Amino acid sequence: RVDGKRLWDSLMEMAQIGATEKGGVCRLALTELDGQGRDLFVRWCEEAGCSITVDGIGNIFARRPGRNAALDPIVTGSHLDSQPTGGKFDGTYGVLAGLEVIRTLNDVGYETEAPIEVAVWTNEEGSRFAPATFGSGAFVGDFDLAACLETQDVDGKTVREELERIGYRGPEPVGQHPIGAYFEAHIEQGPILEAEGKTIGVVTGGQGQRWYEVTVTGQEAHAGPTPMARRRNALVGAARMVELVNRIGFDFQPDACATVGMLLNRPNSRNVIPGQVWFTVDLRHPEEERLARMGTALREGCREIAAAAQLELEIEEIWTLPPMPFDAACVDAVERGATAAGYPYRRMVSGAGHDALYVSKVAPTGMIFVPCEDGISHNEIENATPADLEAGCNVLLAAMLERADA
Amino acid sequence: RVDGKRLWDSLMEMAQIGATEKGGVCRLALTELDGQGRDLFVRWCEEAGCSITVDGIGNIFARRPGRNAALDPIVTGSHLDSQPTGGKFDGTYGVLAGLEVIRTLNDVGYETEAPIEVAVWTNEEGSRFAPATFGSGAFVGDFDLAACLETQDVDGKTVREELERIGYRGPEPVGQHPIGAYFEAHIEQGPILEAEGKTIGVVTGGQGQRWYEVTVTGQEAHAGPTPMARRRNALVGAARMVELVNRIGFDFQPDACATVGMLLNRPNSRNVIPGQVWFTVDLRHPEEERLARMGTALREGCREIAAAAQLELEIEEIWTLPPMPFDAACVDAVERGATAAGYPYRRMVSGAGHDALYVSKVAPTGMIFVPCEDGISHNEIENATPADLEAGCNVLLAAMLERADA
Numbered sequence: 001r002v003d004g005k006r007l008w009d010s011l012m013e014m015a016q017i018g019a020t021e022k023g024g025v026c027r028l029a030l031t032e033l034d035g036q037g038r039d040l041f042v043r044w045c046e047e048a049g050c051s052i053t054v055d056g057i058g059n060i061f062a063r064r065p066g067r068n069a070a071l072d073p074i075v076t077g078s079h080l081d082s083q084p085t086g087g088k089f090d091g092t093y094g095v096l097a098g099l100e101v102i103r104t105l106n107d108v109g110y111e112t113e114a115p116i117e118v119a120v121w122t123n124e125e126g127s128r129f130a131p132a133t134f135g136s137g138a139f140v141g142d143f144d145l146a147a148c149l150e151t152q153d154v155d156g157k158t159v160r161e162e163l164e165r166i167g168y169r170g171p172e173p174v175g176q177h178p179i180g181a182y183f184e185a186h187i188e189q190g191p192i193l194e195a196e197g198k199t200i201g202v203v204t205g206g207q208g209q210r211w212y213e214v215t216v217t218g219q220e221a222h223a224g225p226t227p228m229a230r231r232r233n234a235l236v237g238a239a240r241m242v243e244l245v246n247r248i249g250f251d252f253q254p255d256a257c258a259t260v261g262m263l264l265n266r267p268n269s270r271n272v273i274p275g276q277v278w279f280t281v282d283l284r285h286p287e288e289e290r291l292a293r294m295g296t297a298l299r300e301g302c303r304e305i306a307a308a309a310q311l312e313l314e315i316e317e318i319w320t321l322p323p324m325p326f327d328a329a330c331v332d333a334v335e336r337g338a339t340a341a342g343y344p345y346r347r348m349v350s351g352a353g354h355d356a357l358y359v360s361k362v363a364p365t366g367m368i369f370v371p372c373e374d375g376i377s378h379n380e381i382e383n384a385t386p387a388d389l390e391a392g393c394n395v396l397l398a399a400m401l402e403r404a405d406a
Numbered sequence: 407r408v409d410g411k412r413l414w415d416s417l418m419e420m421a422q423i424g425a426t427e428k429g430g431v432c433r434l435a436l437t438e439l440d441g442q443g444r445d446l447f448v449r450w451c452e453e454a455g456c457s458i459t460v461d462g463i464g465n466i467f468a469r470r471p472g473r474n475a476a477l478d479p480i481v482t483g484s485h486l487d488s489q490p491t492g493g494k495f496d497g498t499y500g501v502l503a504g505l506e507v508i509r510t511l512n513d514v515g516y517e518t519e520a521p522i523e524v525a526v527w528t529n530e531e532g533s534r535f536a537p538a539t540f541g542s543g544a545f546v547g548d549f550d551l552a553a554c555l556e557t558q559d560v561d562g563k564t565v566r567e568e569l570e571r572i573g574y575r576g577p578e579p580v581g582q583h584p585i586g587a588y589f590e591a592h593i594e595q596g597p598i599l600e601a602e603g604k605t606i607g608v609v610t611g612g613q614g615q616r617w618y619e620v621t622v623t624g625q626e627a628h629a630g631p632t633p634m635a636r637r638r639n640a641l642v643g644a645a646r647m648v649e650l651v652n653r654i655g656f657d658f659q660p661d662a663c664a665t666v667g668m669l670l671n672r673p674n675s676r677n678v679i680p681g682q683v684w685f686t687v688d689l690r691h692p693e694e695e696r697l698a699r700m701g702t703a704l705r706e707g708c709r710e711i712a713a714a715a716q717l718e719l720e721i722e723e724i725w726t727l728p729p730m731p732f733d734a735a736c737v738d739a740v741e742r743g744a745t746a747a748g749y750p751y752r753r754m755v756s757g758a759g760h761d762a763l764y765v766s767k768v769a770p771t772g773m774i775f776v777p778c779e780d781g782i783s784h785n786e787i788e789n790a791t792p793a794d795l796e797a798g799c800n801v802l803l804a805a806m807l808e809r810a811d812a
């Protein structure tokens with residue numbers, strides 16, 4: 001059994017790095033603060049006797065040797081980057097739960113057959129560099145590595161520059177790291193476990209996701225002397241599209257989600273009719289066919305709105321992640337871990353994207369969810385209880401040991 | 407008669423300062439570039455034999471002496487600051503038309519009875535520091551000077567700091583500068599003169615204006631696992647309010663304008679349901695009573711939208727400018743100038759706010775409009791013909807001489 005207090009203390013110490021006034025964390029991918037978070041993790045792992053490998057996209061692997069060095073390691077992990085107004089647990093929990101597994105094995109001097117590793121995946125959040133789950137997507141070859149390295153943030157800084165600046169552009173070729181099986185612990189980020197009084201979510205897979213970038217172009221003009229009838233107001237068009245996206249989310253219930261998360265208005269001056277608006281769309285559904293229909297509804301709806309308002313329109317689908325079922329044996333291993341410890345649990349599909357979804361393309365994979373308060377994440381008030389976090393970590397330990405000693 | 411080519415050349419030289427790739431100007435109030443524009447104007451005025459006074463809010467007065475130093479000067483002018491994606495003529499034309507009047511009088515050695523002055527008013531555009539017509543508003547005492555000096559841009563820099571940095575926090579007490587009469591030449595910034603084939607707009611006054619700041623607060627949450635029905639999406643609420651503002655503009659036709667020009671979405675991350683949106687509203691109408699009703703429609707409509715979507719709402723009216731008729735004698739002087747020169751003209755109300763509207767509170771005032779291409783301004787493609795600009799300057803010369811020698 002893991003040491004819940006030690007896990008909690010490590011979470012609180014990591015949360016100091018990028019701590020916000022409202023009790024959250026702002027530790028955007030590949031910033032100075034992300035570098036500090038990584039450094040702390042690496043130091044803790046080295047103190048726990050692990051060896052460290054970093055690959056060319058900044059993914060970190062901390063290894064605790066097993067009896068049989070020829071076996072592929074059983075890997076766990078998650079990410080240390082956060083949203084701009086993120087919480088203390090999203091990602092960090094999965095990383096530090098992995099560290100706690102290693103510390104627990106050290107405490108009792110337990111030697112596993114296969115090595116045990118903890119991975120930190122680069123830029124999982126996708127808020128500084130799009131899309132999300134960048135490090136794991138590149139790892140499994142779904143994202144082109146060269147393109148990933150040249151991806152820019154809004155200030156034009158590239159992933160390559162920023163990796164080099166914080167010292168995490170490692171020598172290991174991306175995707176060459178062996179993985180025998182992968183487990184990831186994470187807060188649920190939704191309201192289901194809490195509502196049903198369950199401690200553990202046995203995750204059976206992830207829903208599909210499509211990300212878009214939309215540009216609406218009208219004509220800038222003076223807000224005073226330009227008659228309403230002559231206007232080509234890009235923001236009015238974009239506002240109708242925000243409403244459309246929201247309606248698509250409701251139209252494809254149950255299970256659909258549709259969100260405009262980011263919106264930039266230009267030139268953004270009080271007395272200028274907006275000439276151009278750029279915004280992002282995030283569509284999700286557990287079924288591929290419904291998700292595709294949501295995408296069609298988005299394109300057709302935006303086209304109609306733009307045409308009616310004499311606006312130009314560009315829509316680009318920049319990322320798509322199909323619904324992804326996990327390995328049945330890994331899912332069962334997680335369930336057995338929950339049953340053995342006597343934790344109430346349920347099977348569920350993940351609403352969020354996770355590195356585990358990409359890793360599942362190259363290795364048998366499972367995930368463990370624990371409840372978070374009010375189902376809120378991507379918010380500074382994100383919260384989870386020490387007891388639930390400890391429970392998830394115990395299930396992680398059990399599942400990893402089952403595979404490592406198999 | 408003025409020298410149209412010299413006026414045009416000066417306009418083109420000034421347009422180099424802050425020139426944008428698309429042929430426009432970005433010379434935001436009190437930036438380094440605004441300082442350079444002011445320096446060039448001051449140098450030109452000194453070369454034309456003028457003395458310079460600067461007041462405590464950075465308004466500049468360049469004086470050409472008259473025969474009778476006891477008479478209050480006849481003043482013209484406008485502003486040198488621009489929108490972020492502004493044009494070459496908005497404001498600058500009025501300032502350099504004034505300079506051209508002085509150069510023309512110098513050419514022929516004409517001595518007026520009253521002194522002639524050209525004023526440059528600080529921060530007319532209101533895009534870096536709100537509200538607009540800042541320098542003239544403070545000059546006539548409508549804005550509190552101390553509050554003006556502490557007004558911050560989005561980066562937290564104050565008007566006071568920025569005035570000092572560019573060297574335009576002058577010693578003259580604000581509002582103490584005498585003005586016998588005031589005329590301002592400006593591009594129309596609307597489509598009427600061009601549509602009717604008129605060269606000169608004889609401006610009879612300005613429409614009323616109300617500016618608001620609206621904050622909509624919901625709850626940030628993850629765009630993936632947060633069910634649609636549980637969301638409190640601030641951007642969806644704001645989008646409905648953008649639509650509402652646009653509808654108010656149409657509902658109060660003829661003559662109403664209603665615009666959301668600036669909008670900031672938070673935290674502005676692709677996979678986060680927006681938690682807070684801040685935006686501005688600009689309402690205009692030539693009749694005070696209709697304008698007030700537009701304001702009521704805004705408040706009530708926003709309140710309904712917020713309540714229905716479980717969002718919190720704050721609306722603040724940050725500025726109001728009532729409809730403002732100009733001095734009948736000054737309007738007539740402008741009309742006589744147009745008639746005498748044989749330019750086709752019409753009387754009209756200004757859709758834009760201008761420094762002249764504030765100055766009209768302390769001195770008899772008139773304005774001269776010239777057409778601009780497609781009625782477009784607050785846009786880098788803003789354009790006007792050398793012939794129309796020369797015509798407006800000739801009318802300005804005639805009107806100023808009529809008052810200066812009266």
Ligand SMILES: NC(=O)NCCC(=O)O
Nearest residue numbers: 124125132352353630677
């Ligand atoms: N776990 C998590 O918040 N991932 C971010 C990627 C996404 O689902 O949008």
Ligand SMILES: NC(=O)NCCC(=O)O
Nearest residue numbers: 224271530531538758759
């Ligand atoms: N002339 C001009 O563009 N003024 C800006 C103030 C306004 O918004 O009307």
